[in-house]
Amino acid sequence: MPHILAQGLTIEFPLYHMGARSLKKRLLAHSPLRLREDEANRVVVSALRDLSFRVEPGERLALIGHNGAGKTTLLRTLAGVYEPVGGRLEVEGLIGSLIDPAAGMDVHSTGRENIVLRGLFRGLSEARSEAMADEVAEFSGLNEFIDVPVRSYSAGMQVRLSFAMATVMEPEVLLMDEWFLAGDAAFMAKAREKLAKLVADADILVLATHDMDIVREWCTRVIRLEAGRIVADGPVEQVLEAA
């Protein structure tokens, strides 16, 4: 059964290339608790500190907290981008991540070429990628622009393309940053419909967001992060009221 299990999950970012010792001293002197010096005398930022939680199939988890609380870092860790320095993480199920939709996009290539490239990034065969291209082209509503280099797209068009590319998948564990819920109004209705289907088909949703309306609408459980720690974990209303 798809599930996520984190036990004492810890992520630290060493600040490399920092240079002078005096700078280091100054940083540590004014340390806002999250900067510390590790055994090797490096300044490290504690991004996630000792997180333990379990997500069962069917759960729709929202990660909330201020900027820099560790929401996106946690998403990336769940996706397998960052390897934890402490603790244990277990994710069962096919992961689909909607974190940065533009990653791996080549602006000099056409929309269609980008779709095929994205297919390769995902490990699809070339034939499957080509098939995906038609699906994405249709959904994004880019029409003839699909064969024009992405560089010449408007910002809105790029968003549509990224969104359409990113959502052609059937993951069991869906990791999503709130970026995906922003977009131009006309496209938004269509996008939400698509997301709703994606979320409904996935066994687990983990969504990082600032928007409490979205949390109430989409999620069943909330984890509130503060400075890299879990400060609240529970059903939506309970956590949101407590704040």
Next chain:
Amino acid sequence: MLAVGGGPVYSAPMLDETLPRRAPAPIYVCDAAQPRRREAALEDIATGLRRWRLPMALARLDIRNRYRGSVLGPFWLTLSTAVMVVGLGLLYSSLFKMELSQYLPFIAVSLIIWNLISQVVGDACTSLTSAEGIIRQMPLPFSVHVLRSVFRNVLTAAHSLPLILVVFLVCGTMPGPEVVLILPGLVLVAVNAFFLSLFLGMVCARFRDIAQIVASVMQLAFFMSPVLWKPELLEDRAKWLPLNPFYTVMETVRGPLVEGGVSAIVWTSAILYTLLTGAVALAFFIRFRGRIAFWV
């Protein structure tokens, strides 16, 4: 990512349709107390190789974008190599008092292989840092980025191959049947390129000064290795040449083409150096693979 479903994997299971669909759900386990680094690293390389189409597509994009809008494209490199070959050929054949028709094939093959080596090494320093945007967003095998850098340079170098044929035809020299020996030579160059790109990619991501050091080492190596000059010119001191890894690895390809074969000592040295590069690169990769995402 394992080909068989069920067992734990040590890199995150991205949607990967080269695996059976809806097989038993992949489990991504990452435990800081039991890092299982070796499995993760070997799996990374195996997955990168299995999905070679991705780095190949990226490499071709890189070349296309680099020469976007240019009429000759990557053939500019062929042209500049051709000019170099003719220019250096004329100059050094008279400096070394050699027949031009004998020296020209040598310098043509030398320069093309050296260009490949020095560009691979130069790009190796940025093989991972240049993929920063992807590394921090997508759990892809790191070997994909390394292969991208290697493929890009191999494809670029391939544009200069016709030049060798032209020079051979003009000078009326053709290699004998020993030319098939360039195949193991090319394999050796490819293996070295991969491990060197992996190793330098990691080291340069962590320590940003290394790239500068590598650049100056390569410049020195160009003059210290028999690229322009023939090994025989060293006379009895030529016996020390097999200690130079650039020379021996290059010679495994150049020898069969222009010198009628390669001596056993050169092969031994080239293989030993390759094993050494491979071992060091692998050891590093196994130990520090998990840190790369933090370094870039």
